[in-house]
Amino acid sequence: MSERKRITQRDVAERAGVSTAVVSYVLNNGPRPTSLDVRERVSRAIQELDYHPNGFARGLRSRRAHTIGFVANDYNALDCFGSHYLSAILDALTAALKQQDNYLLMYPMPIGEDPEPLKRLLRSGRLDGVVVRVVQDPPATDGLIAMIVKAGLPSVIIERPASTQFGLRSVTYDDAAGAHAATRHLIGQGHRRIAHMVGDLRYATAQARLEGYRQALTEGGLEIDESLMGRTTWNMSQAVSETLRLLELRDPPTAIFAASDDLAIGALEALRAAGRSVPEDVAIIGFDDIPLAQEMTPPLTTIRIPLAEIGRRAAALLLDPIGAANTPVTTPVVLPVELIKRGSA
Amino acid sequence: MSERKRITQRDVAERAGVSTAVVSYVLNNGPRPTSLDVRERVSRAIQELDYHPNGFARGLRSRRAHTIGFVANDYNALDCFGSHYLSAILDALTAALKQQDNYLLMYPMPIGEDPEPLKRLLRSGRLDGVVVRVVQDPPATDGLIAMIVKAGLPSVIIERPASTQFGLRSVTYDDAAGAHAATRHLIGQGHRRIAHMVGDLRYATAQARLEGYRQALTEGGLEIDESLMGRTTWNMSQAVSETLRLLELRDPPTAIFAASDDLAIGALEALRAAGRSVPEDVAIIGFDDIPLAQEMTPPLTTIRIPLAEIGRRAAALLLDPIGAANTPVTTPVVLPVELIKRGSA
DNA sequence: GTGAAAGCGCTAACAA
DNA sequence: TTGTTAGCGCTTTCAC
Numbered sequence: 153m154s155e156r157k158r159i160t161q162r163d164v165a166e167r168a169g170v171s172t173a174v175v176s177y178v179l180n181n182g183p184r185p186t187s188l189d190v191r192e193r194v195s196r197a198i199q200e201l202d203y204h205p206n207g208f209a210r211g212l213r214s215r216r217a218h219t220i221g222f223v224a225n226d227y228n229a230l231d232c233f234g235s236h237y238l239s240a241i242l243d244a245l246t247a248a249l250k251q252q253d254n255y256l257l258m259y260p261m262p263i264g265e266d267p268e269p270l271k272r273l274l275r276s277g278r279l280d281g282v283v284v285r286v287v288q289d290p291p292a293t294d295g296l297i298a299m300i301v302k303a304g305l306p307s308v309i310i311e312r313p314a315s316t317q318f319g320l321r322s323v324t325y326d327d328a329a330g331a332h333a334a335t336r337h338l339i340g341q342g343h344r345r346i347a348h349m350v351g352d353l354r355y356a357t358a359q360a361r362l363e364g365y366r367q368a369l370t371e372g373g374l375e376i377d378e379s380l381m382g383r384t385t386w387n388m389s390q391a392v393s394e395t396l397r398l399l400e401l402r403d404p405p406t407a408i409f410a411a412s413d414d415l416a417i418g419a420l421e422a423l424r425a426a427g428r429s430v431p432e433d434v435a436i437i438g439f440d441d442i443p444l445a446q447e448m449t450p451p452l453t454t455i456r457i458p459l460a461e462i463g464r465r466a467a468a469l470l471l472d473p474i475g476a477a478n479t480p481v482t483t484p485v486v487l488p489v490e491l492i493k494r495g496s497a
Numbered sequence: 498m499s500e501r502k503r504i505t506q507r508d509v510a511e512r513a514g515v516s517t518a519v520v521s522y523v524l525n526n527g528p529r530p531t532s533l534d535v536r537e538r539v540s541r542a543i544q545e546l547d548y549h550p551n552g553f554a555r556g557l558r559s560r561r562a563h564t565i566g567f568v569a570n571d572y573n574a575l576d577c578f579g580s581h582y583l584s585a586i587l588d589a590l591t592a593a594l595k596q597q598d599n600y601l602l603m604y605p606m607p608i609g610e611d612p613e614p615l616k617r618l619l620r621s622g623r624l625d626g627v628v629v630r631v632v633q634d635p636p637a638t639d640g641l642i643a644m645i646v647k648a649g650l651p652s653v654i655i656e657r658p659a660s661t662q663f664g665l666r667s668v669t670y671d672d673a674a675g676a677h678a679a680t681r682h683l684i685g686q687g688h689r690r691i692a693h694m695v696g697d698l699r700y701a702t703a704q705a706r707l708e709g710y711r712q713a714l715t716e717g718g719l720e721i722d723e724s725l726m727g728r729t730t731w732n733m734s735q736a737v738s739e740t741l742r743l744l745e746l747r748d749p750p751t752a753i754f755a756a757s758d759d760l761a762i763g764a765l766e767a768l769r770a771a772g773r774s775v776p777e778d779v780a781i782i783g784f785d786d787i788p789l790a791q792e793m794t795p796p797l798t799t800i801r802i803p804l805a806e807i808g809r810r811a812a813a814l815l816l817d818p819i820g821a822a823n824t825p826v827t828t829p830v831v832l833p834v835e836l837i838k839r840g841s842a
Numbered sequence: 843g844t845g846a847a848a849g850c851g852c853t854a855a856c857a858a
Numbered sequence: 859t860t861g862t863t864a865g866c867g868c869t870t871t872c873a874c
Contacts, residue, residue, distance in 0.1 A: 204616070204617055204620030204621060205621065206557070206621060206622045207621035207622055207623035208553045208557040208562075208621075208622055208623065209553075211553035212551070212553040212557055217553075219602070229588065229592040230589065230592070230805065231588065232588055232591070233583075233587040233588050233591070234584050234588055235584070236581070236584075238584065239578045239580070239583065239584055240575075240579070242578040242603070243574065243575045243578050243579055243605070244575065246577070246578070246603050246604075246605045247574040247575065247605060250604075250605065250614070253614070255602050255603070255604065255618070256602070257564070257600050257601070257603075258587070258591050258600065258601045258602075258603060259591075259595075259600065260591045260592060260595065269595070269598070271549070272549055273552075273600070275549030276549060276551060276552035276553075277551045277552055277553055278552035278553065388788070388789065388792040389791075389792055392792070414789070418792060421792065421793065421794050424769075424794065425794050443733075444733065444759070444762070444789070446734075447733040447734055447737070447762075447763060447766065449766050449769065449770050460575065
């Protein structure tokens with residue numbers, strides 16, 4: 153690899169005929185003013201020498217890392233970035249960070265893994281802040297969160313909240329409200345036997361959606377019937393078999409609210425295979441609004457999650473001088489979800 | 498935030514009654530030997546003080562960043578991490594890196610964006626190596642690659658290759674061979690009118706799949722018929738309309754090879770809507786083997802891409818002392834894809 | 843096997 | 859407005 157001599161601030165200073173301090177001032181546009189003349193000479197020297205400041209030296213001195221850590225906590229290593237949720241959030245988050253000249257450092261953290269290495273990173277001074285993505289609700293995440301909070305970095309938790317005792321800023325979305333809206337929509341259409349395709353209950357999001365469903369049923373004066381809840385582990389083929397089971401019931405459902413679009417599509421496939429038409433025989437609502445949703449026949453009615461907004465808010469909370477360490481924890485951000493009415497219900 | 502006094506190596510040294518040099522030796526398990534007694538004293542002091550070494554000071558001194566950069570080059574900022582390709586690759590890549598105590602720093606690089614900030618990062622000394630993910634073929638990427646190579650870091654390009662002049666290590670998969678295998682499979686089944694649902698031709702992968710398709714047709718002695726190629730921009734609803742168009746042809750196809758599973762699913766939906774059965778009336782093969790593929794009715798025959806293996810290989814090339822900077826560029830790694838026969842063809 | 847000390851390249855306090 | 863210089867916390871050379 154190229155072994156060209158390392159160009160340092162000192163070289164630039166010499167060439168421009170100024171001190172290293174001035175080079176620093178020009179580079180950082182402060183903290184002290186510089187004359188136009190000097191600025192130009194320094195800039196030219198930087199150009200000519202193709203100088204690039206050393207990030208470690210800068211970080212060591214200034215205690216600013218220009219880096220945010222992303223802790224992705226999920227059930228196993230090969231799932232940490234696996235969901236389309238994360239892709240969408242990361243796109244928005246990294247874009248927002250880059251605008252402010254910050255980078256994102258990925259830290260996959262499979263549930264159950266030794267936390268020591270993460271602790272080392274958090275204490276290494278290499279991070280200005282942390283975004284934590286968890287899939288469980290407290291108290292399951294208390295250990296992890298306690299460690300992160302103890303590291304003393306500005307932190308934001310996204311998707312699920314942490315125990316309030318930690319005073320962590322959070323950006324979540326309203327799972328239960330989404331499930332509630334979906335179910336109410338079905339009730340509003342006159343359905344009385346409404347099934348729920350349940351997600352993997354290890355995921356808090358699945359629990360919340362189940363809860364929203366029950367709530368809406370109760371409010372609608374409908375009976376809660378366990379046999380109408382098809383348990384899955386987010387697995388589409390389970391949705392297929394559960395749907396088939398529902399169809400066998402003595403009093404089968406006329407509508408299905410699925411905890412994810414994947415599950416909804418599974419139900420749709422099953423219904424189609426069984427010769428039922430959607431939404432005439434059975435109505436379907438999904439959750440997530442994945443790109444595929446609008447492409448199905450019929451296009452899927454579903455609940456849209458503002459994923460990009462989650463990423464943007466997380467960035468803002470960490471970078472905004474107003475939202476960051478300075479101010480006390482503001483009220484948790486809970487983003488609204490949106491019912492997207494299409495053809496399936 | 499907690500303003501506890503910063504614990505440094507010096508504090509540990511004092512408490513353990515040794516010099517800072519020895520603390521360093523213990524911490525790094527070298528480069529010079531230490532006595533068992535000393536090692537224990539130092540370890541205890543580290544524990545008691547809850548000491549964590551400063552990453553920047555370490556990096557500044559040792560010139561090892563323990564960080565790999567990931568440059569994600571795609572058409573717009575909100576797509577850089579958007580594909581399921583990247584999710585799967587990142588899962589494997591970050592897991593492999595972490596095993597060797599390395600982190601991944603994300604750098605989204607929308608096509609057409611100013612390269613200066615990236616150059617700054619590459620020259621900042623904060624990275625030990627770079628993984629570059631591109632979606633175009635040379636010479637479109639020459640500018641970007643030239644800059645990365647000039648930075649002098651060990652680098653690996655994944656998914657698409659770079660111009661050979663750069664001597665960059667690469668981990669790609671065989672798009673054309675996959676398309677070829679898919680098409681040949683259809684020919685082998687007796688199909689003579691085989692359509693191709695083309696992807697977004699701005700993406701090299703779409704071009705390569707198209708090329709593999711043409712190649713197989715030619716080898717099979719079949720005529721190349723432009724009217725059998727349905728152009729899309731990876732957009733499933735375009736696959737729907739193009740399929741409908743194909744059905745209107747005087748001599749319609751009996752099989753469709755789609756450049757992605759998404760497109761294949763679109764074709765499947767369209768066929769279903771038009772009352773044709775798959776694979777009896779029209780056979781379908783996709784590309785990617787997304788999780789959904791096996792859940793469709795009928796399950797999709799498709800081409801599987803070894804995404805996790807791409808991530809693992811990239812990590813190995815960067816971290817292995819044998820594969821990294823030391824050795825000359827080895828032959829490019831081109832991973833084989835696999836035809837997964839299921840129900841749709 | 844260990845200690846002392848010289849920097850790595852930068853920022854910012856102190857002087858001017 | 860600018861120069862001088864003391865570190866930031868660590869690794870590693872030189873000395874013992």
